[in-house]
Amino acid sequence: xxxxxxxxxxxxxxxxxxxxxxxxxxxxxxxxxxxxxxxxxxxxxxxxxxxxxxxxxxxxxxxxxxxxxxxxxxxxxxxxxxxxxxxxxxxxxxxxxxxxxxxxxxxxxxxxxxxxxxxxxxxxxxxxxxxxxxxxxxxxxxxxxxxxxxx
Amino acid sequence: xxxxxxxxxxxxxxxxxxxxxxxxxxxxxxxxxxxxxxxxxxxxxxxxxxxxxxxxxxxxxxxxxxxxxxxxxxxxxxxxxxxxxxxxxxxxxxxxxxxxxxxxxxxxxxxxxxxxxxxxxxxxxxxxxxxxxxxxxxxxxxxxxxxxxxxxxxx
Amino acid sequence: xxxxxxxxxxxxxxxxxxxxxxxxxxxxxxxxxxxxxxxxxxxxxxxxxxxxxxxxxxxxxxxxxxxxxxxxxxxxxxxxxxxxxxxxxxxxxxxxxxxxxxxxxxxxxxxxxxxxxxxxxxx
Numbered sequence: 001x002x003x004x005x006x007x008x009x010x011x012x013x014x015x016x017x018x019x020x021x022x023x024x025x026x027x028x029x030x031x032x033x034x035x036x037x038x039x040x041x042x043x044x045x046x047x048x049x050x051x052x053x054x055x056x057x058x059x060x061x062x063x064x065x066x067x068x069x070x071x072x073x074x075x076x077x078x079x080x081x082x083x084x085x086x087x088x089x090x091x092x093x094x095x096x097x098x099x100x101x102x103x104x105x106x107x108x109x110x111x112x113x114x115x116x117x118x119x120x121x122x123x124x125x126x127x128x129x130x131x132x133x134x135x136x137x138x139x140x141x142x143x144x145x146x147x148x149x150x151x
Numbered sequence: 152x153x154x155x156x157x158x159x160x161x162x163x164x165x166x167x168x169x170x171x172x173x174x175x176x177x178x179x180x181x182x183x184x185x186x187x188x189x190x191x192x193x194x195x196x197x198x199x200x201x202x203x204x205x206x207x208x209x210x211x212x213x214x215x216x217x218x219x220x221x222x223x224x225x226x227x228x229x230x231x232x233x234x235x236x237x238x239x240x241x242x243x244x245x246x247x248x249x250x251x252x253x254x255x256x257x258x259x260x261x262x263x264x265x266x267x268x269x270x271x272x273x274x275x276x277x278x279x280x281x282x283x284x285x286x287x288x289x290x291x292x293x294x295x296x297x298x299x300x301x302x303x304x305x306x
Numbered sequence: 307x308x309x310x311x312x313x314x315x316x317x318x319x320x321x322x323x324x325x326x327x328x329x330x331x332x333x334x335x336x337x338x339x340x341x342x343x344x345x346x347x348x349x350x351x352x353x354x355x356x357x358x359x360x361x362x363x364x365x366x367x368x369x370x371x372x373x374x375x376x377x378x379x380x381x382x383x384x385x386x387x388x389x390x391x392x393x394x395x396x397x398x399x400x401x402x403x404x405x406x407x408x409x410x411x412x413x414x415x416x417x418x419x420x421x422x423x424x425x426x427x428x429x
Binding site for chain 2 (some may be wrong): 317318319320322323325326329330331393413414415416417420
Binding site for chain 1 (some may be wrong): 191193196197198199201204205206208226236261262263264265266267268269271272273274275276277278279280281282283301
């Protein structure tokens, strides 16, 4: 499965249409990144014939700038608006990925998103999955989109 | 619906503790207020979709997680490691599996995603506004943990 | 007892949990072997003799169903009883496993007595 391409296409489309911020995708991150500091992570589950999760990890600063662009207002702290926006971002990217996977013959359904925020936290997926992490660069910094798929 | 969900959470969680863990646990009443902030904790999240969409999360203070893991694996656990994270993920899997069976009896079919486990000194977990939530506290000898079920409310 | 059991599950933690459950059920196996998926199990069974297999269903590389399919084509191992361990144990999945040759199934979470009831009859 061309997960890297799915992630890049899905994420770029959302940013071009709904958020209107310019982003560029980097090469997939190979080393395991599961520890985050002063960050926000939006997580949503994929179920059906393709089980997995889609997660977006952003440093606070990047989360705030994306939320500001998304909502059309200035954001100065990671508040409910930010966690809601990041949860919604995960939902939209996953929605795009779902469409791509469904076109490839899978039958994927999405759970509801959750958003984690903390000074320092670790996120692990408790299963043996195919894992691809793509970094995206924008003016305010960098964020990661992680797709883990079982089987 | 509220009472039903509370009971389903209690039944499914009790089943796991009665069978695989054999640790006595008592359930409390669903919390009136949302709990967002967790310190020195570990949370196992498992999304689901199908006839309804939602997420089940178990929130555990680290010490309780160590105790549960030790009991399940039959060995001493003194630090956060892969076994603890896998155990919490597996707990979420089994509890939601039980809730899935209860849903199925009422004609609602759901498909489970894959568990994600969060841990840290201090973190917040938030979900979207368009979800109902039911959080039930459970009490063990050494402390308490929470099982939280979020459901996308139907339009 | 002199018996050997193979546990197939992609989660090393789950394999430990199953091992502990077997001990708790009073089933004293001489040796417990482990494999992370169906393919690893088939490779291991080329050289190792076991009396019983406990297998998860959802695994990467080769899942429990495919393992059953391939196992029954190999004379040396086709008669070893396999018990499936399921989480989302729908009747159709269990039925399919039985058709592929599974001797039984156990749904998580399970009591040690359940495990000893299902396995006791097979060894």
